[in-house]
Amino acid sequence: MGKxxxxxxxxxxxxxxxxxxxxxxxxxxxxQLQPKMxxxxxxxxxxxxxxxxxxxxxxxxxxxxxxxxxxxxxSGQELDTHPHFQCRDCGKVECLALDVSIPSISNYxxxxxxxxxxxxxxxxxxxxxx
Amino acid sequence: MGKxxxxxxxxxxxxxxxxxxxxxxxxxxxxQLQPKMxxxxxxxxxxxxxxxxxxxxxxxxxxxxxxxxxxxxxSGQELDTHPHFQCRDCGKVECLALDVSIPSISNYxxxxxxxxxxxxxxxxxxxxxx
DNA sequence: TTGTAAATGCAACACTGTTGCAATAAGTTT
DNA sequence: AAACTTATTGCAACAGTGTTGCATTTACAA
Numbered sequence: 001m002g003k004x005x006x007x008x009x010x011x012x013x014x015x016x017x018x019x020x021x022x023x024x025x026x027x028x029x030x031x032q033l034q035p036k037m038x039x040x041x042x043x044x045x046x047x048x049x050x051x052x053x054x055x056x057x058x059x060x061x062x063x064x065x066x067x068x069x070x071x072x073x074x075s076g077q078e079l080d081t082h083p084h085f086q087c088r089d090c091g092k093v094e095c096l097a098l099d100v101s102i103p104s105i106s107n108y109x110x111x112x113x114x115x116x117x118x119x120x121x122x123x124x125x126x127x128x129x130x
Numbered sequence: 131m132g133k134x135x136x137x138x139x140x141x142x143x144x145x146x147x148x149x150x151x152x153x154x155x156x157x158x159x160x161x162q163l164q165p166k167m168x169x170x171x172x173x174x175x176x177x178x179x180x181x182x183x184x185x186x187x188x189x190x191x192x193x194x195x196x197x198x199x200x201x202x203x204x205s206g207q208e209l210d211t212h213p214h215f216q217c218r219d220c221g222k223v224e225c226l227a228l229d230v231s232i233p234s235i236s237n238y239x240x241x242x243x244x245x246x247x248x249x250x251x252x253x254x255x256x257x258x259x260x
Numbered sequence: 261t262t263g264t265a266a267a268t269g270c271a272a273c274a275c276t277g278t279t280g281c282a283a284t285a286a287g288t289t290t
Numbered sequence: 291a292a293a294c295t296t297a298t299t300g301c302a303a304c305a306g307t308g309t310t311g312c313a314t315t316t317a318c319a320a
Contacts, residue, residue, distance in 0.1 A: 008285095009299070027276060038300045043277065045298095061244070063193035063307085064276075083233070088241060096235065102247065103213070103228055110249040111218060114191070117232065119240040138316095139268070157307060168269045173308065175267090193276085194307075
């Protein structure tokens with residue numbers, strides 16, 4: 001009891017996501033944290049943080065899994081279906097603060113939706129004009 | 131000249147997609163066509179068919195790449211941004227004949243959008259009630 | 261027939277993500 | 291504190307998706 005925690009992998013990941021509102025791919029995290037932290041540990045912590053509601057996940061344009069902070073919905077239980085933007089050039093992913101209305105389809109039960117917008121971000125647009 | 135074509139991989143793939151309006155994942159195709167056709171060949175033909183406009187591709191909920199017939203837009207050059215539905219239970223993917231309006235974002239140039247609706251299809255709903 | 265370009269197969273590889281098991285750390289009970 | 295239990299982490303091995311290089315075959319043209 002009273003033993004001082006060393007900086008744990010969980011904390012490192014939590015702080016990483018606290019520092020940005022952007023998305024981070026699991027693969028990127030694994031690379032960044034090696035060899036300080038094991039690949040398996042990274043994947044497992046991400047799963048835990050998603051299950052606990054701290055993070056949300058989605059797929060990027062290349063099929064990679066991305067995570068970002070989970071934004072609490074203003075009105076309780078509704079689905080948070082904000083879109084994500086991914087730059088076709090640098091690959092960066094951002095959460096967009098927009099509401100997307102999910103179309104309803106007869107004979108189908110829709111649980112969730114993922115909207116990914118692909119384009120060019122500010123940085124890459126300005127690089128183009130140099 | 132005049133030599134009779136044996137049934138070529140390209141033709142097999144084309145016919146496969148002609149027979150359904152649903153999506154088929156590359157991985158599924160590779161499995162189905164083995165050992166008649168090589169994995170690499172399948173992937174390369176899919177790339178070719180997408181580049182030529184015969185197929186379009188998108189990512190499913192698990193990051194797999196899916197292909198389906200490309201539907202021509204009624205009015206020429208506009209982006210075809212129909213959503214896709216994937217069943218959370220059986221994994222099947224369908225193209226939905228709905229128009230989705232892509233939100234525009236200041237400072238961003240949006241090229242394309244992917245909307246994936248995840249839920250339960252008719253078949254799996256009826257299986258549940260047995 | 262000969263030559264050339266496209267299409268296919270094969271092996272090996274890179275990468276993302278998972279699983280099983282052992283080792284460690286943390287928390288609980290006595 | 292000691293013993294026990296549970297949760298975390300690391301490591302190695304694996305499975306699956308997709309790509310690349312190179313050799314071979316096929317289609318097509320001169």
